[in-house]
Amino acid sequence: MPTMRYREALNQALREELEADENVFLMGEDIGVFQGAFKVTAGLLQEFGEKRVRDTPISENSIVGAGVGAAMLGLRPVVELMTVNFALLALDQIINSAASIRYMFGAQVKVPMVIRMPGGAGHQLGPTHSHNFEAMFLHIPGLLVAVPSTAADAKALLKAAIRDDNPVIFLEHEWLYGQRGEVPENGGPGRFGEAAIRREGSDVTIVGISRMAITAQRAAETLSKEHDIEAEVIDPRTLRPLDLDTIIESVQKTNRAIIVEEGWPHGGVGANLAALIQEQAFDYLDAPVGRVAAADVPMPYSKPLEQAAFPHEEHVVHAAIATFRDI
Amino acid sequence: MAVRQTDAPHKLPDKETSVEVLERMLLIRRFEERAGEMYAKAKIGGFLHLCIGEEATIVGAVNAMRTTDYLMSTYREHGQALARGTPPEAVMAELFGRVDGVSKGHGGSMHLFDWERRFLGGYGIVGGNLPLATGVALACDYKGTDDAIVCMFGDGASNQGTFGESMNMAALWKLPVVFMVINNQFGMGTSLERHSAVTDLSKKAEGFGVPGSRCDGMDVLDVHDAVGEALRKAREERQPQLVEAVTYRFRGHSMADPEEYRTKDEVAEWRKRDPINVFKQRLIDEGVISDDDFEKLDERATGRIDEATEFADNSPFPDLDSLYDDIYVYGDQVKGWYAVDERAPEPHRGEDEREAGDLAHELAEAGAAYTHEEYEEDRWRHSGDDNAGGGEGEPAGGARDTTGGGD
Numbered sequence: 001m002p003t004m005r006y007r008e009a010l011n012q013a014l015r016e017e018l019e020a021d022e023n024v025f026l027m028g029e030d031i032g033v034f035q036g037a038f039k040v041t042a043g044l045l046q047e048f049g050e051k052r053v054r055d056t057p058i059s060e061n062s063i064v065g066a067g068v069g070a071a072m073l074g075l076r077p078v079v080e081l082m083t084v085n086f087a088l089l090a091l092d093q094i095i096n097s098a099a100s101i102r103y104m105f106g107a108q109v110k111v112p113m114v115i116r117m118p119g120g121a122g123h124q125l126g127p128t129h130s131h132n133f134e135a136m137f138l139h140i141p142g143l144l145v146a147v148p149s150t151a152a153d154a155k156a157l158l159k160a161a162i163r164d165d166n167p168v169i170f171l172e173h174e175w176l177y178g179q180r181g182e183v184p185e186n187g188g189p190g191r192f193g194e195a196a197i198r199r200e201g202s203d204v205t206i207v208g209i210s211r212m213a214i215t216a217q218r219a220a221e222t223l224s225k226e227h228d229i230e231a232e233v234i235d236p237r238t239l240r241p242l243d244l245d246t247i248i249e250s251v252q253k254t255n256r257a258i259i260v261e262e263g264w265p266h267g268g269v270g271a272n273l274a275a276l277i278q279e280q281a282f283d284y285l286d287a288p289v290g291r292v293a294a295a296d297v298p299m300p301y302s303k304p305l306e307q308a309a310f311p312h313e314e315h316v317v318h319a320a321i322a323t324f325r326d327i
Numbered sequence: 328m329a330v331r332q333t334d335a336p337h338k339l340p341d342k343e344t345s346v347e348v349l350e351r352m353l354l355i356r357r358f359e360e361r362a363g364e365m366y367a368k369a370k371i372g373g374f375l376h377l378c379i380g381e382e383a384t385i386v387g388a389v390n391a392m393r394t395t396d397y398l399m400s401t402y403r404e405h406g407q408a409l410a411r412g413t414p415p416e417a418v419m420a421e422l423f424g425r426v427d428g429v430s431k432g433h434g435g436s437m438h439l440f441d442w443e444r445r446f447l448g449g450y451g452i453v454g455g456n457l458p459l460a461t462g463v464a465l466a467c468d469y470k471g472t473d474d475a476i477v478c479m480f481g482d483g484a485s486n487q488g489t490f491g492e493s494m495n496m497a498a499l500w501k502l503p504v505v506f507m508v509i510n511n512q513f514g515m516g517t518s519l520e521r522h523s524a525v526t527d528l529s530k531k532a533e534g535f536g537v538p539g540s541r542c543d544g545m546d547v548l549d550v551h552d553a554v555g556e557a558l559r560k561a562r563e564e565r566q567p568q569l570v571e572a573v574t575y576r577f578r579g580h581s582m583a584d585p586e587e588y589r590t591k592d593e594v595a596e597w598r599k600r601d602p603i604n605v606f607k608q609r610l611i612d613e614g615v616i617s618d619d620d621f622e623k624l625d626e627r628a629t630g631r632i633d634e635a636t637e638f639a640d641n642s643p644f645p646d647l648d649s650l651y652d653d654i655y656v657y658g659d660q661v662k663g664w665y666a667v668d669e670r671a672p673e674p675h676r677g678e679d680e681r682e683a684g685d686l687a688h689e690l691a692e693a694g695a696a697y698t699h700e701e702y703e704e705d706r707w708r709h710s711g712d713d714n715a716g717g718g719e720g721e722p723a724g725g726a727r728d729t730t731g732g733g734d
Binding site: 059 | 431433448450458462470495496499652653661
C-alpha cells in the first residue's frame, strides 16, 4: 500500500471528486494561485481551472454563505476556511444557514457542502490562532462533523463528505498535515459513524479525538511497557454521527474510560462523551470517566506555556493510571 | 430627494396587468391585516413582521422577474411569497404552525420557502441572505443558465458585514444578482439617518463595484421599471446591481413595537402615499376600473384570505413523530436520526432494554404537553402582566396590543 502525507491524501480526495462530479467545486482564501495556505489544494487550480477552484476574497461569512446558496441549487461546494479560527466569522452562515435550512424550510432543499478547516495548537500562534472547536460544531444539529487522524481516513472521509447530501464540518489538524500513513489505492469513500479501534486492550478505554488519537496510542504503548496497563484506543473518526456503540462496548470490557481532546474542558467533547458513557454504561464503570483536555485558558504564545496548555502523552498516561486508584 | 426613475408618471400597463397588480397588492394587504388579527388571537406565535405599506415595492419587483428567476427575502416576507404565487393557505398555515404550512411548520413567519416558485426563503438574521443569494447567483452562472436572483433586504442590513462582502464578491465574479434594499426608513426602531452615515443607500455599494439606482417604493410602476432594468443588466451584462426602493412600513417593526421612535404625524404623512390607494385612484381616474370594480376586487381578496385562514385553522399541527424529521438527508453516512442524537439509544445500558423509537416518542410527548391548549392559555394568562413592547425578544404583553401600529 502506498504511503503519503495526510495533506497529500486530502489533495487526492479533492482531485478525484473534482474529476468524478462536475458539480463539485472548491472555494476558499488562497487555495488557487497560492496553492493553499497548507498546500492541501496544490496543483488543483492548474488542473481544473478557475471555475472549479475559486480563490475568494477574505470574507468568511460570505464564503460559507455563498457555498450554502450554491449547494441549495444542487452544486457541491467544498469550502476551505484557512483555519478553524476564522470559522468564528462564519458562524451565522454555518449555524443559521448550513445547518438549519433543510429543517426550517420543511425539507424542500438540501445543503450538500463541505467546510474544511484545520486547527490545533503547538505552533506558537497565540490565543486567536490555536483553536479547537470540535465541541462547538458537535453541538449543532444539522451538521456532520469529521475529525480524521490518519492519511487514509482523511482521504476516505473527505470523499464521503463531498458525496454526502448534508453539510459536513471537516476538521483537519495542522500538525497532522505532514504525517505519513498508508492509503489504499483506488479506495472509495469511508463511512461516517464508524469508529476505529487503534489498539486493543482490556484495562482502560482511551478515546482520542483528531491528533489526540495519535497521542493516545503513544500513551497506550507507555502504559503497557512501564505500567503493565493494556489500554484500548478508540478513534471515533466522526463526532456526528458518533459510533457510540463501539465506545460503550469497549467500556463494558475495560470498565474504565478516558477521553482525550485538544479543546477546552468545559462543555467539551470529553464532557459530552463522559455524560453518554455514564448514562449508558454506568453499571460497568469501576472509576469515574476521566477527561484530558486543553488547559482552561486562552492559548498563550510563549513556548513553555503553550506546551503546558494542551495535552501530551504524559497527561494521558497520568489520567489512565488515575482510573486505577482506590481499588 | 431624487427617488423616482422619471419625473413623469409611468405609462399604465394594459388593463389586465393593471388589475392583476392591484389585486396582488390588495391580497398582500388583506393577508397582513388578517395575520395581525390572528396574532392578537394567539393563533400565530413568535414574531410577526407585517409589510403593510411596502406592497408596491414587493409586487413591482416580483412582476419584473421571470418565473425562472430566484427570489430571496428577509423575515418580513409574507408579501414576497404571495407575490411569487405561493397560495395564501400555505402561508397562513405556516404562520399558524400547521403541517400544511409551506415549511411544514418548521419555519414560521420568518422562514417561508417555496422551491417550486423559486422563492428561496425568508431569513431571520439581518443581512444573512446576501451571501446565500451570491451563492445562488454563482450557481446560476456555474450551470450556464440565464437565471438571475433578486435578493431583498432592509436598510438596516446595509450596515452588516455581509453587505460589503457579498457586493464585492458578486461584482468580482460578475454574478447575475440584483440586490434590492427596501428602505422603509428604519432598522427596527432606529431611523435611517441615525443608523447609516450614507443615507442615499443606492450609493452604498458603489465602492464595492455594484452600481445603484433608486426608485419610489410607493409606486409599483416605478419599482417595476427599476428592477426590470437592473435585472437586465445583471443578466445580460453580468453586472450586479443595487436597487433602493424608498418606502415606509405603516405598522410597527413587529407586533411587539410600541413605536416610540416616530410620530403619528410622520406615519399619517406617509399614509397619504399609500401605494394601493394611489394606484387604485389612478386606475379609476384613467377609467381602467370603476369604484364598484375596486370594491369587488377588494371583496375577492378578503374572500381569499377568509379561505386561507379557515384552511390554516383546520390544518393539524405537525405530528410529534416529525420532530426529528428533515434535519439530515438519510443515506450512506446518516442512517436515521438516532444515529446522530444520543438521546435515543437506551440510556443506562445494563438495565431494561428499551426501543429507541419509543423513547424518543415518549420524550417528545412529555415536551409537547406544554404546547397546544395549555401553552396558549399560559400565554394569555401572562399577556396582561408583562411590560408592553419589550422589544424584539418579547412577543408577549405589548405583542397583543395591536393598536400601536395605528392601522
